[in-house]
Amino acid sequence: QTQVPFAGLEVDRDDPVEIVAAALDVDQQSGRAIFTGEVLVAQGAMRLAADRLRVDYAEGGEGARSRISSMNASGNVILTTPEEVAEGAEAVYDLDSGQVTISGDVLLLQGGNVLAGDRLVIDLATGTGRMEGQVRTLLQPGRTP
Amino acid sequence: MAYGAGLWHSRTVAGLRLVLPLASVVLLSMLFLLSREIDPSRAVPTAAVDAEDLARDPRILASRLSSVTVDGTEVEMTAATLRIAAGGREQTEAEDVTARLTAPDGRENHLTARRATVDGAAEMMTLAGAVTMTDGSGYTLRSERMLIALDRSSARSPGPVQADGPLGRIDAGAMALTLTPVPGGPATHQLRFEGGVRLIHQPEPGE
Numbered sequence: 001q002t003q004v005p006f007a008g009l010e011v012d013r014d015d016p017v018e019i020v021a022a023a024l025d026v027d028q029q030s031g032r033a034i035f036t037g038e039v040l041v042a043q044g045a046m047r048l049a050a051d052r053l054r055v056d057y058a059e060g061g062e063g064a065r066s067r068i069s070s071m072n073a074s075g076n077v078i079l080t081t082p083e084e085v086a087e088g089a090e091a092v093y094d095l096d097s098g099q100v101t102i103s104g105d106v107l108l109l110q111g112g113n114v115l116a117g118d119r120l121v122i123d124l125a126t127g128t129g130r131m132e133g134q135v136r137t138l139l140q141p142g143r144t145p
Numbered sequence: 146m147a148y149g150a151g152l153w154h155s156r157t158v159a160g161l162r163l164v165l166p167l168a169s170v171v172l173l174s175m176l177f178l179l180s181r182e183i184d185p186s187r188a189v190p191t192a193a194v195d196a197e198d199l200a201r202d203p204r205i206l207a208s209r210l211s212s213v214t215v216d217g218t219e220v221e222m223t224a225a226t227l228r229i230a231a232g233g234r235e236q237t238e239a240e241d242v243t244a245r246l247t248a249p250d251g252r253e254n255h256l257t258a259r260r261a262t263v264d265g266a267a268e269m270m271t272l273a274g275a276v277t278m279t280d281g282s283g284y285t286l287r288s289e290r291m292l293i294a295l296d297r298s299s300a301r302s303p304g305p306v307q308a309d310g311p312l313g314r315i316d317a318g319a320m321a322l323t324l325t326p327v328p329g330g331p332a333t334h335q336l337r338f339e340g341g342v343r344l345i346h347q348p349e350p351g352e
Contacts, residue, residue, distance in 0.1 A: 014348050016348070016349075017313075017343075017344075017346040017347075018343070018345055019342075019344040019346070020344075021342050022338075022342065024337070024339050025335060025336070026282070026310075026312075026335070026336040027325075027333075028280055028281050028282045028335065029250075029252070029282075029290075029327070029333050031282050031311060033312055035342065035344075053226065055312065057311060067348050068348065069199070071252075074191060076246070096347065
């Protein structure tokens with residue numbers, strides 16, 4: 001368990017979310033939306049790239065627009081902020097709690113050093129992150145820390 | 146009956162036998178002599194449609210076309226006017242069109258367009274001109290052209306589409322409405338945006 005400051009990340013949960021992809025399937029019955037093909041999610045200073053993104057949203061009240069409650073990205077997930085790059089197999093962005101969880105051989109590149117672990121939990125509101133599960137720092141040979 | 150009464154009876158019968166036929170002849174002739182002359186050129190006053198215009202440009206008014214595709218989607222189109230296109234026998238053109246696609250599970254998609262051409266041979270209906278589609282799950286799509294197959298479940302917009310819905314504003318290069326099997330239930334419609342998709346979602350402030 002290593003506490004990781006995420007200095008470069010100020011993402012306001014109310015910032016608009018822009019999602020770009022090759023295709024989007026909307027299941028009319030459940031309303032679930034699945035983006036496929038070079039998916040890129042942008043919100044504030046955060047970028048999340050993946051092969052596939054499933055978006056679940058909570059039904060809004062009467063007439064109120066429903067809102068995205070969570071996004072599940074899978075396949076070559078890369079999260080970038082102005083100063084950090086995190087990579088993993090999957091990522092779940094829970095908009096309600098403002099938390100992004102990247103899992104599956106996570107690598108975090110931050111300020112020149114590389115941190116590896118099983119799971120990286122980032123709290124967008126406070127801009128802090130926590131690497132969990134066999135956390136190890138990969139020192140790049142030949143670079144003085 | 147006394148003898149005198151019998152005489153009176155036969156005399157009135159003989160009189161009536163003469164008067165009644167004469168009266169009917171007079172009545173009958175009056176029928177033809179006094180009738181109003183009929184002006185064939187004047188159109189029937191109650192016709193709401195201008196007969197000459199309709200004769201010049203033959204079209205059907207308030208027409209309705211419906212067909213069920215092989216896999217169970219019901220396609221229905223109503224138009225203010227429908228006419229046989231100049232192109233060919235199997236081609237018809239319609240204006241002020243509304244169409245409805247009903248999936249086997251009952252979910253409906255409503256479309257409107259300024260024009261529609263129905264190609265009977267190709268079993269394809271093309272909606273053109275400000276095509277809008279509202280689907281069951283709250284999406285409203287706008288496109289310039291929508292191709293709707295009449296023999297199988299396929300409706301697609303080959304060109305750019307703009308959609309507003311629960312997720313926000315979607316812009317896409319193309320769109321297709323396809324029939325997707327639902328395990329254990331009737332199939333339903335699936336909305337697929339293709340050719341590059343961009344979604345803008347504005348979260349509700351202050352949640």
